[in-house]
Amino acid sequence: MVEGLRTRKKERTRRAISEVAIAMFLEHGFDRVGVAEIAAAAEVSKPTLFRYFPSKEDLVLQRIADHRGEAAAVVRARPAGRAPLDALHDAFMAGLDAREPTTGLCDHPAVLAYHRLVFDTPSLASRVAEYAAAETEALAEAMGEAAGFAPRAPAGASRPVPHLTPRLVAAQYVTVRQILARDNYAALASGRTAGEVYGEAVAAAGTAFELLRHGARAHGL
Amino acid sequence: MVEGLRTRKKERTRRAISEVAIAMFLEHGFDRVGVAEIAAAAEVSKPTLFRYFPSKEDLVLQRIADHRGEAAAVVRARPAGRAPLDALHDAFMAGLDAREPTTGLCDHPAVLAYHRLVFDTPSLASRVAEYAAAETEALAEAMGEAAGFAPRAPAGASRPVPHLTPRLVAAQYVTVRQILARDNYAALASGRTAGEVYGEAVAAAGTAFELLRHGARAHGL
DNA sequence: GCAACTCGGTCACAAATGCAACCGAGTTAA
């Protein structure tokens, strides 16, 4: 009973609303389109729209939220004997290869426009930062497990709190990844193609993960 | 209630179910397709299917039922001074011109196959007869009004009962129309096109309505 | 003769949805 009519229709509705909303935002701008218009275009009532998405911003950020916990999953599913950072490096390289939008190296016009929409709309950009914070926390937990730290579970807290070192490393990874993606996006925004940028992107990722692995000192900083 | 989301979606669902069902019946035969398969293909649950259509047969007959009361409406909407039978004749001629399926003069393969499906399936054919009876009653009422008879409303009856003459004429009209449509369909089934048959169909309709208007005596019967 | 199965159709219940009215904050206009 994992795949009933109910589930299928709900997923379809969620996708339809989000896609319609993004298309309208891209065409007219985020705050020149009202939620009522989106609901009408998606053939859904306004309360239903808000049952799927808690706020107007989430209509856009759903795509980003879909990747929630991905880094933590990569760490947990890494091959035996492979270090967490190496597994993350592998995953990022694979993402570059596949031109995944999350790497910033996807030059489809729609994806580029989506990037512009998110970063040019303050309320959206700020929400992305929140997602990044949540992502960091989840990754820190997975890294704590990987490093053999038994996660502490304080009395009042609902979730275990990782130790300091995994949290620092996780935060650094998330930050570094943002920079890499930003750089790739900037290169594409200046008109170059993903194929042209690919080599530099790989090299930049190599540098970044090398820095993460061995610290700044080895680079004279 | 003008045109809300609810109404629109219900009509869409009703159409989707009926069309999916007819397509499957045409491909595999009426009683080689289960209602559960139809519901699955139409992406609705079985109870929902039966909320729209009271029986399996109605999945097919919906198209015919859609024309319920059409003859009565034609009579009521006829131009001032035009006799009911003449208005019905006009309407039938217009139907022939437009190649409406109800005239039997539509040679689209899908319509032909639909005809075959209905008349080759006993449980469907018998239901068509019931619809014809209901159609007759409705038309008789409209004709009674047109003829100036005040419809009688007997104590126990929920609806007024037309006088005898309008009922006879209405019954004759329905019968005659069935024969005309059957003849047209037979001609098309033998491989001729609607355009080729059109002239004969018009002439046949002329003869039939002439007979209705002036009786058999004038034709030596 | 009888059990197991199929198939059209129904039931009770919970989940999803539409609808209309409303709230509260921010804007505009008089």
Place this chain on the structure above:
DNA sequence: TTAACTCGGTTGCATTTGTGACCGAGTTGC
């Protein structure tokens, strides 16, 4: 300042839908 308006978001309620279990009649198999 106040009144009217817009817009994101919410609420109560009726309608619609999915789900699973069930009924009863007709077949099939033994």
